[in-house]
Amino acid sequence: MNPTRAVRLLVCGSADRGDDGAALSAVAGLLAGLPPHLLSVMEVRRCEQLDLEDLLDLPDTTACVIADAVIGLPVGQVVTIPLTELPDRDAAALPIPRSSHVLPIGQLVAIAQVMRDRPLEGSFVGIGGRSFGFGRAIGRPVRAALPAYRCAIEAALINAAATAERRTV
């Protein structure tokens, strides 16, 4: 890990649990096509289940993008939410990531912000899923939405890199 990277991409989910593999699949298809300047400032971390440690050891100048499949959205719908908004979102209105069940993602982000004594820069990019059964492939509606999901993750990465650059300056 290079601690000076400006952006950390946390890719959540399991490739063998149906739609839970959406973020992994999207990122796998995205990385090769990213501009070199963006790749050079990125760290990609695969975290099957988001852990507080993934957020606590973020360097001060690093912004973060979390990608995961969620429930609570129409299947295939893509949503981007600033990390600073996650803790205060009403639980009922928040898409629920399927891969971080130890603590809800809003609580993870909130605890990380308290422990770091500063807000987490970056965003959460979710895609609505339906089928999370073990041993299944990604469902057709989610597969069809993967291009849009890739675009949303790329946009979040570009924004995160710009945010990190502004903080460094």
Added chain:
Amino acid sequence: MHVTPEIDAPGGPRPGIDHDFNVAYITRVEGEGSLRLRVRDGGVVEARLSIFEAPRYFEQLVIGRTPDEVIDIVSRICGICPVAYQMSAVHGFEDLFEVEVAPEIRALRRLLYCGEWIQSHALHIYLLHAPDFLGYPSAIAMAADHRPIVARGLAIKKVGNQILSTLGGRAIHPISVRVGGFSKVPTAAALAPLREALDRAVEAAQETVRMVAGFDVPEYHREPNLVSLVHPTEYPYNHGRIVSSDGVELPVDRWDDAFEEIQVEGTNALQARTHDGGVYLLGPAARLTLSPGTLHPLAADALVQTGFGDVIRTNIYWSIAARAIELLHACAEARDIIDGYQRPAEPRVAWTAKPGRAAWATEAPRGLLFHRYELDDRGRIAGAQIVPPTSQNQAAIESDLAAFAPSVLDLPHEEATLRLEQLIRSYDPCISCATHFLDLRVERPT
């Protein structure tokens, strides 16, 4: 069919107080469930802990699979206690196949289990349960006022994750356990960084015991039937006999000789009882009570210092102290194992599958976890039964709720909910495991 019997509240029913008390979604537990209390004449006549987390069908998923595939599949049942699922399965298969593993492999498996207990107990004590005792609605609010406490808990948890990563390939759903041993075993040099971290973790775990010993715990007393593995020389993880405080003693593969699963209306989890319908308690309180003599000396000292030996048995709220003492045990034993580590000559021994019954129980952080598999002539799974600790504890939770609830029903709903959730969290339930929790509703007829 719901089988919760009518329960007399302590002090007897209070005439004229009839209501139903509902908690629609239980917070700070793993998984999704709710609580409903039916109150008649001031007494709780039914306490139902409903688990609405979706059924997950793992017992069907393993049909037709090979033993090594099963070990990887069952670890996916839980992100907090995957090692327990792997261990109950692997020991069952090795027992059937008459596989003898080297003492060094056995020690590494205990180290892996220590890692799981450390991360699970630290998570539960610091992020899920401590806020109840320190008067905070969540770990977030607690962290704002008690940052050093939360930082200490996270540091201990991190050591557990490091052990799992080093031995299991990754912190969540480790992948190295195999029938006959491991796919790969670490060098002594790979374990060296853990040794230093464990020195700090032992001190932090001792501080944890001191912290929880100072908590203000609600008054509550009952005499539960306790069940856990008991081993003559080691604190129970992977080996021993299934023992209960009311006299049951069984080989580790014969859980079903004394206990059974039943379907209960309104919940997606099976519950477990003794064959005669009795309720029993698993977990840290049961283990500490039944196996105090095999605690690591540092943990045994801490238990004596707290003077909590008896209340841990009779007051479920003190389970946080039992968990803290086990956290210390796991940190200290992990350090000892690393100090004495000899790398096995081979990571695993060869084995040949055969048909028959493969069954075993080990001690997950939350309590006894029993697996039973039937293998066909090709050595593939023809039938499976997985009995997680939360489904075994569920009847005890409902029984405790029914007994405790009358003391809080006169409180404002929010405060009553908090007290009842605190009781449920004392069990450290893992609902994802059991569906294979709260939204509190108290029903009062108008």
